[in-house]
Amino acid sequence: MTGGVDARAAAGEFDRGSVTEDERKQVLSLFPLEDWGTLLLERYAPPGCAGIPSSPGSYSC
Secondary structure, three states: OOOOOOOHHHHHOOOHHOOOOOHHHEEEEEEEEHHHHHOHHHHOOOOOOOOOOOEEOOOOO
């Protein structure tokens, strides 16, 4: 993998116990589980990723 994140490795290293209940609720309020199947990349990707330029012609992902 070049210039990216290995999602499997990151998920394997993630400590679920490090997330507070408030953080979990905040994420679920922004991204309800029932919407995950149809969630568009533009909805959760940072600006500059997924073909969403942070400014015209600029991709900083």
